[in-house]
Amino acid sequence: MISNDLELFIYLKELVIKTFLKRHNASKSVKDWSGNDIVVFQEDLFERVKTRVSEKWFYTYFKNDADKLPRVDMLNLLSTYVGFKNWSDFKTANSKVTKQKSKALQFYLLPIVLFTILVAFWFTNRSHTYTICFIDDIKGQPINSIRLDIKILNIEETPIYIKSDDNGCFTYTTDADYITFVVQSPYHKTDTIVKSIKNIDNGKVKLNTDDYALMLDYYSSKNLVDWKAHKANLEKIFSNDALIYQIFPNNIGIELYTKHEFISKLTTPTQSLKQMKILSKTYTDGKIVKLKFIVE
Template sequence: MNSKDTYQFNKLKSAVISKFLERHSASSDVKQWNGDDIGLFQEDLFSEVKAKVSEKWFYTYFKNEASKLPRIDMLNLLSSYVGYDNWNAFKSAHSSEEKNKKKRIFPWPAIFIPIAIIFIVTMNSKNEFTFCFQDDLNTKIVSELDIKILQDNQSPLYFKTDSVGCFNYKTEKDKITFVVSSPYYKTDTIIRSIDRNEHYRIKLKSDNYALILKYYTSGNVKDWSSHKQKIEHIIHDDARIYRHYHKNMGVEIYSKKEFVRLLTIPTSSLDRIRILNKDFDYDKNQIITLHFIID
């Protein structure tokens, strides 16, 4: 690719990633995406433009530096995904930005020293935030939580808690705003200032229905008739239920009836069911969307 094609395609990739991250939790660095992240992207792309890309295509053009542009039909689909009529419309919207970038001329000798001073001061003035999480019973949450750090006029940054249930972040700002989410705890937006960072323990509210579902998927239930009734109660009749397969082998759609049958037949696979994500209708007190995988 020539430099112009490289610039335009990199802009398109950035726009596609930002679009996906508006609705899904994943690393802002696409090179860190795993098979599940790529699978969710394929599903999201299909829901928007009724087309899919293969995992091999994704690795070739997104996770690696491509030597040439994708086919024009794929460029048109990706441009449509981010809100443009086609690839030409996307290029036209960003061509002026590229020209302005080329026209900028900086007097490097005159500004190098001030910039260096600002950089050093900024690096030395970073504030460090550390947070750990507890549940309603003040028990430490060691299961992995998704952290989305919100930034002014910039795309969010995505992190996960570590093996001891905490996360650390450094910034020159005195305040941090982030969203905590998990399949088993209610999503919460946290705002903290550096002068309050001594209160680093944050309590999250358990999503009781999701925890109940997790409990019942363990298979350690003696009264299977009662078990089935409780599962049917917490899942909406029109729930959208997706089973994801390892190594990005595809996604299978389950009806409520099929999913309940899976959970109420005592087999060895029950304790290997892992909930990936879910949406909850708090007015109806039922799960309306569910993603799961069998390890």
């Protein structure tokens, strides 16, 4: 806590600067004074009280925030400069002023301190509710036909296992500013996702379909109805004039597929389908007009 004498000295410095500025032009903030401003002040002080202060002294007690008082003889000179007999006279006349200023400062600082404490308390005790929904990357539709397995990886805690709901979503509340989770399903490729509360992106996560696993299930179970429905859905997703490129490794070339050729490839459980990876796709009016893939 600042002592009463140090508060008085701070107030004395304010009066010294005001007194100087009545006769000279300089910045109101002494911290912005140039070397020439300091020289002019030294001369003005000498003219009034017949004593100079060194530049080092000025930097120590005026340019910087002093944590101790100057010698009493210097305090007497500065007090005389602003119109008082000496330091004792200045203290007697201004002790009430500094006390009032101190009380006023406390009055204004108290709400700020309380507000800071409340904000800190809110930040340390708040919780976030994450709502994450899963979207099929190709179809652009919610994955709600099956329940997805979600493993939430908490720092210094055991993992939490939950499933997506009927809308293909899950909700999780935590104090953490981000969550990390692994999502799995029989017909989608396993992925590890990190979501921050700052860039939640509407909570939507796109998952890549494991077309090989899905087609293998249709073929092995002879599920012709669902296989045809899946194929018809793909027909709607791709534009008739879609440009579909297979990129070969090491940039040795490309192969162009028609819409129907590619859909046939997607709906037949071959080894190449198992190793297929979509590199990029472009949509226009909700339909895929360009797609690039690679067989790894």
